[in-house]
Amino acid sequence: MSKRFIKQTTAAVLLTTSVLSFSPAALGATNSAVDQAVNKTKAELNKATTHYxxxxxxxxxxxxxxxxxxxxSTKKNYQAARKAVVTSKLSTSAKEAKLKEIDGLYSEKVSGGLVPYIDAYNYATEYLVPIMKELEAAQARNDFAAVDTAYHKLSYQLKGRTAILYRFSGKAARDLLLERYKKPADAKRDEMMVPVTIHxxxxxxxxxxxxxxxxEAKKEFGEVEALLDRLPTAASNSFIKALLDEVAKVKVAVGEATATPQQKLDEKVGTLVKALNASQFDNITAATGASNSLIIVVKKDVGVVDFLGKGFYESFIKELGLTKVNGLDPTSKEAATFIASKFPVGTDSLEDLKGQTITLPITVNNGADLTVDFTILFQ
Structure with missing residues (x-):
């Protein structure tokens, strides 16, 4: 067989194959594969929002x-379907029609549904929820400064960023998300608006x-008094009760009332904190808590006897105006024995006291006798 004949035969086969590839049967097979990819993607896109x-x-x-x-999965299959259409042998108009169809569905179901729902859910759980927890925790421990900070964080979010909760399709899901997250946040902001303003x-x-x-202080206090009627009742709200205690202290300070023995003691505790932080700064940091309490944050582990005997107890007596401990002279051996009995067995150092609370019945006299149970919390 001559080389010329072989070349002619090969050329004929290639030509035939090329012609057949453009035949209706071949084009039908290609179009069918594209249609299958497009239809599968359309079905998946239509289901995208149903998942939530x-x-x-x-x-x-x-x-x-x-x-x-x-x-x-939806993104991957959508991109694959687009590629199949673009690289197919369909006419330009047919390609444009199919792309318009799946692009429109993607925009509606994914860009306008699934993606913004995920964004909204993440926003609610990663921003609103942590701030709400921060605010409620600060409120529970009567930490006014921390309440102010968390309140302003929440207000900022509710004022300018919660539009994200409305951007996805699906009314039932949107309403439920708002009910679970935004409405409680709105309610908490409204609840805390007046207390924060007062503080x-x-x-x-x-x-x-x-x-x-x-x-000027008296004038400002007049504005505080005008807001007091708008506070929730203090009977079942410890935070409001604590806030009203602060109002009462300031009322005395501006000369609008005479300090009660309790208010004088509260003021003395503040003085004690300053004295301790000045003299015991290496060992502890002192802080005020609720009325009739003191917080001791342990910084250095020292013996309890050394801690009490080298400055703490002396300042405790002097700064509070202490006259009795459990009805005993605070400098007597009997008082020392009683105080020692209040410490947990086996306590030798401040490190051992972390997490412990010591309660002492004390009497102070800052113009009049006042007997209270005074707590010291070690942290």
């Missing part, structure tokens, strides 16, 4: 972590008093 909408109809919110696999005014008043501006 259907559960919401049963009052269930789907977590973002449960939806990421759905999102990743901020009290801080301002104290600053004015420190600067010798008593007239």
């Amino acid at each position: 909408v259907y559960p919401s109809l049963e009052e269930k919110l789907v977590s973002s972590s449960a939806l990421y696999p759905v999102l990743n 901020m005014s009290l801080v301002k008043i104290n600053d004015l008093l420190d600067a010798g501006k008593k007239a």
Whole structure:
């Protein structure tokens, strides 16, 4: 067989194959594969929002972590379908029609549904929830400064960032997300608005008093008094009760009332804290807590006897105006024995006292006798 014949035969086969590839049968097979990819993607895209909408109809919110696999799969198959269309042998108009169809569905179901739902869920759980917990924890421990800080964080979020909670399709899921996260946050902000305003005014008043501006302080206190009727009842709210105690102290400070023995003791505790932090700064940091209490943060492990005998107990007696401990002379051996009995067995050093609370019945006299159970919390 001649080389010329072989070349002619090969050329004929290649030509035939090329022609057949453009035949209706061949094109039909190619188009069918593209249609299958497109239809599969359309079905997946149409289901994208159902993964969070259907559960919401049963009052269930789907977590973002449960939806990421759905999102990743949908994106992958959508991109594969687009590629199949673009690289197919379809006409330009047919390609454009199919791309428009799946692009429109992707925009509606993924860009306008699944993705913004995930963003909204993440925002609610990663921003609103932690701030709410921070605010409630500060409120529970009557930490006014921390309440102010958390309140302003929450207000900032609610004022400018919660639009993200409205951007996804699916009314049932949107309403449920708002009910679970935004409405409680709105309610907490409304609840704390007046207490925070009052506390901020009290801080301002104290600053004015420190600067010798008593007239301005009195004027500011008048604004505080105008807000008191808007506070929740203190009967079942320890935070409001503590805030009203602060108001009462400031009222005395601005000269609008005479200090009660309890208010005088509270003021003395503040003086004690300053004295301890000046003399015991290597060993501890002292801080005020609720009325009739003192917080000791242990910095250095020293013996309990050394701690009590080298400055602490002397300052405790002097700064508080202490006259009795459990009805005993605070400097007597009997008082020392009683105090020792209040410490847990086996306690030798401050490190052993971390997490412990010591309660002492004491009597102070700052113009009149006052007997209270005074607690010292070691941290």
